[in-house]
Structures are given as C-alpha cells and as structure tokens.
Amino acid sequence: MNMRDTQDVVRWRTDFPILESHVHERPLVYLDNAATTQKPYDVIEAEARYYRHDNANVHRGVHTLSQRATEDYEAARGKVQRFINAASPSEIIFLRGTTEAINLVAQSYGRSRLREGDEIVISAMEHHSNIVPWQMLCQQTGVRLKVIPINDAGEIQLDAYQRLLGPRTRLVAVSHVSNALGTVNPVQTMIELAHEIDVPVLLDGAQAIAHVPVDVQALDCDFYAFSGHKIYGPMGIGVLYGKTELLNTMPPYQGGGDMIRSVTFEHTEYNVLPFKFEAGTPNVAGAVGLGAALDYVGNIGMETIMAHEQNVLEHATSLVSSIPGIRLIGTAREKTGILSFVMHEAHAHDVGTILDRQGIAIRSGHHCAMPIMDRYGVPATARASFALYNTRFEAELLAAGLEKVIELFNG
C-alpha cells in the first residue's frame, strides 16, 4: 500500500477474497472493473446462504421454503427500489442484465408504440447493447436511429442533441456513464429537454450504477437499466426500472409462467407489475446476491466511494498521461473511474499481455463500442477501470507496468 492510501480502502479490500490472489506470481491488480466488478464476502455468502437454507421456487407453493424464497426475492426488490429511489417496488423488474432490459424496452415499448418514420435518439458513445436492440427495432418497424455527436473530449454535444429532438422523436436512449470513455453524461438536462416535447428517456446505467448516485425520481427518467455484476453483485441478474404508467401500457416481453393471472386455451390474462415482465422461474439467488451488494455499497455510502474513486482516477490520470507516447481517449470534464488510452509504441493487445504478466488486469479492445473506436480513429484502446477497492498504489503499479511495456518494445 501507499502511505497516502486510506485505512478505509485497506479495510474494504479485505472484504473481497479474490483480491488476495496472485497472477503470474504477482499480487493481483484488478483494473477491469468496467467489465465486471469483484464480489465481497457478503454477496458470495448471501447466495450460498439462500441455496443452503431457503431455496424453493417463488410465488408458488404454500410450503415454508417457497414462502421464504418469495420473501427473500421480494426483499431484494425492495432493496433495489430504495437504492435507486423508485416510487414503488413494482417498478423494479428483475432480468438478466442491462442488455435484456434494453431489449425488453425495444421490443415491448418500441414495437407496440413506434411506427415507420418515427425516430429514436441515441449517442455516439453507446455500448453495442444500446445500439443493436434499436437497430433490430428499426428493421422490424422502419423506425430511424439518430445519433448525437460527441466532441474530442468525449462529451455529448447538447446543442446538436437539441437539434435532433423533433416532432418525429419518440424515445431517447443514452448511457448515464460511458463504459469506453468514462464520461458522465448531462442526463438531467437531456431528460428535461426530451420531456419538454413529451419524449420518454431510457438511461443505460450499466457503468453508472456503482460509481454515481442514482435517484430515478430526481432524474425523472422513464426507464433505467443496470446489471448486478457491475456493482459487486452476481452475474446474470439485472434490473429494468420503468415508470408505472409506462410499464402498465406495455405488452409482455416473454410469455410463460409467473407472468400470467389466468390461462385458458382461448384467453390469457396477464399478471400485474412487475410479474407481467418476469416470465419463468427467476434468478432468485442472483437477486438475493444483488440485494447484499446494494447493502454493502449503501453501508459505505456512494459519496464516500465517489470521492475515493475520483482520487485514484486523478492520480492514475496524472501518472499515465505523463508517460511519453500515451494518448488518453476520453478526457471529459465529468468523468468516473475509467482511463482509456493508446500507446505510440504498442498496440492495446500487447499492452494487455505485458501488464497481465505483471499481475495487472486491464481490458484491451473495442469495449463493445466499435463506433467510438471509429470516432477516435483507433482500432482498440487499453482501458484501466477503477472500483472502490483500488488504491493509489495500484495506479502507480499501472504506470510502472506501462513503463515496462515501453522498455520491452524499445529493447
């Protein structure tokens, strides 16, 4: 540890068992948190405890375990509701992740409401999961995609956004935080502008949920999507928040058990919210694990986490940007813990391999955001992304690791 690393982060690190491991005989330096975060004991134990003591199918049996499983599942829903300050737990739909949540809105809301010639506005910095579902909808309905440009720093150009909002706009779908650039988008303003012409807004919160406070009522967003695994929770569980009045008017996304009230061969009556959108046996253990993750984050406090991550990001940015031949990709004024860059000497893929041999895990590639790579004219970037358990010392190890890349490439 570095002298200037706080006792807090030292303590938080002990909550994450994987951080004790070694990679290539070096202590693991995990800087790929934008891809997925590591899990604290609380989450691992909550899932295990559920399977050990409470496992049964939900909303079905009168037996005790089924009742307990149902209570666990609905308690987790309540935790999500409080975490993002939704007005009601029935506005919280458990799904596999952000991707499924956006697909649900595209297919249920989009397909039932949008017509040929209607327009959906997205931004130039979207992850493929907030591009492709809309493109599929375009092919099905003749809807058109409009793309808000970004400037060289990686910021949405609000004046261009305003010009794109028009009489044919039916939906705005933008990321709250960019996974490739780290930009925190001015979503509050963007939502206000869209609402002035009665256009609903979906926020892709995958990269935001663990790094900035999210209050869906204060934002007044119409949909908010995020994945559990990006906020220290399990993989395979995620959330779609939607306003009740919108969700009520939307047709189901998938048919099956749990989403029905009554079925005959002639007619099916659908269940109420949120069950209408939760066909089949849900990922109860995942929901329980997500609930534990939100408790864990809540106990530390988002403001504390933000301040810490900002401190580490600033340290890493200053160290890495002073290395000759490094160009940062994404230099927005409002950023969270993502440091994307390209090196003059080495391709991102080579950087990734050489850092890995030093125990440092970063992502190299297009980050599922190929249009951004095109925007900056690079085939790929190296990306270090930070979480609450990363330290200033690890930022120094990253910089030292990059010096080794240069040393190796310059023979």
Next chain:
Amino acid sequence: MDDLRDLYQQVIFDHYRKPRNYGPLPHANRQAQGFNPLCGDKVTVYLDVESGAIRDVHFEGSGCAICTASASLMTETLKGRTPDEAEQLMEHFHAMVTGQGTNEGLGKLEVLAGVREFPQRIKCATLAWHTMKAALENAAQPVTTE
C-alpha cells in the same frame, strides 16, 4: 518477464515496425479478409497464384505486434510454395503456437514459438494464416477467429 522476452523477440518487433510485403498486390488473383472481433485486428491477404504455385503474397491491415509480425513472416515464407504446401505449413505453424507440435522445419517462423505460453494470443498469431487459407479457397465472406 522472461516469457515476455521469448514472446516479443527482436525479430517480432522488426517485422511489426517494418512489415514486409505490405500493401495491396496489383496483380493478385485471390484475396480474403480476416477479422478478430475480440480485439479488432484486421488483415487482408493478397495472393498471386499461377501454374499451381504462389508467385507472390502481400498483406495489409491493423493489428498488434504478434498479429502484424506473424502476417509479415508468413508472406516471406509462402512465396514459391504450392497451395498444398502452404496449407501444410499452416497446420505445422498452428501446431507449434498451440503447443501441440515442434518448431522443427519452420525456419524463421520459429520466432513465434513463444506464443504457446500465451494462449490468449494464439488468435493474433494465426489470423493471417486463416485469412491466407480463405484466400486460397477464394472465400467471399471475411473469415473471423470466432
């Protein structure tokens, strides 16, 4: 760090910085594109095949050091070989980088033997070869490593 030195040998850097036979081949009669969707590496291989032999071979694209050096070294070793010989060489090379075969008889391609210690990089080393094979077969669709 020793296995990194084995992977990134000077010959690799030399071919990465100054790739041989780089750029389109004006009289090519076969060509194919290769793509590694995981990392974004892209390669186009151009072949001039005449009277049952590869008369000339060029490549272009963007990729990491391993991908670029492998493509460059490949172009140097293929000239004059028959398509069958080229495919046999590819299998031999593939066996070497996956740790299932020896370096023996691979000549200058042996510098890529270090890849066997880096399983995540096998696709970088073999992309140009898969693309060359597709070009020989005159594949219309770009090949991918997936």
